[in-house]
Amino acid sequence: MSSDITPNNFLNEMLLTKNVRFENNRLLLMNRPGVLINMSILVSLIGKLIKYDENEAYNAGSISIGGIISDYKNRFNNDINKTLELISNVVATSGLGKFVFSFDKDKIITTINPSPMAEAYLEIFGKSEKPVCFFSAGSLSAMFTSLMDKKYSTKEIYCKAKGDAECKFISEV
Numbered sequence: 220m221s222s223d224i225t226p227n228n229f230l231n232e233m234l235l236t237k238n239v240r241f242e243n244n245r246l247l248l249m250n251r252p253g254v255l256i257n258m259s260i261l262v263s264l265i266g267k268l269i270k271y272d273e274n275e276a277y278n279a280g281s282i283s284i285g286g287i288i289s290d291y292k293n294r295f296n297n298d299i300n301k302t303l304e305l306i307s308n309v310v311a312t313s314g315l316g317k318f319v320f321s322f323d324k325d326k327i328i329t330t331i332n333p334s335p336m337a338e339a340y341l342e343i344f345g346k347s348e349k350p351v352c353f354f355s356a357g358s359l360s361a362m363f364t365s366l367m368d369k370k371y372s373t374k375e376i377y378c379k380a381k382g383d384a385e386c387k388f389i390s391e392v
Contacts, residue, residue, distance in 0.1 A: 280357025
């Protein structure tokens with residue numbers, strides 16, 4: 220896969236190679252069960268969870284990604300750049316937005332733009348006073364922890380749901 224592949228081309232490639240398929244009444248994305256779900260449904264659930272406990276939303280994001288990252292990492296013999304490229308394409312193709320990663324020593328800055336989850340949150344719950352993408356932050360934390368073999372913690376510093384231009388996260392050891 221070249222770095223200039225677009226999510227649209229990536230999805231076509233996934234379909235042609237049967238990495239996205241429907242089998243035995245299950246949708247499989249790279250051999251893992253998945254679902255097609257309207258963003259409003261997902262964000263409504265996550266939004267209610269955030270109101271209950273922000274840490275639980277963060278933990279849900281963290282739990283959701285762990286095994287997937289190990290699978291992706293193994294596909295490329297632990298090549299972090301190729302794994303991040305695959306993750307970026309899968310995330311965009313899944314409708315979760317465009318990820319851009321920037322590395323600075325032990326910090327990783329991730330920008331999500333567009334951010335369909337934050338946009339849906341804004342539409343459903345209205346403008347937030349603080350960042351709300353705890354699920355994404357937890358997912359990024361688990362992702363970088365798995366990829367880099369160091370414990371990362373991630374915090375959202377800008378969020379579309381509070382009126383910022385994009386969602387931006389800092390992950391640190």
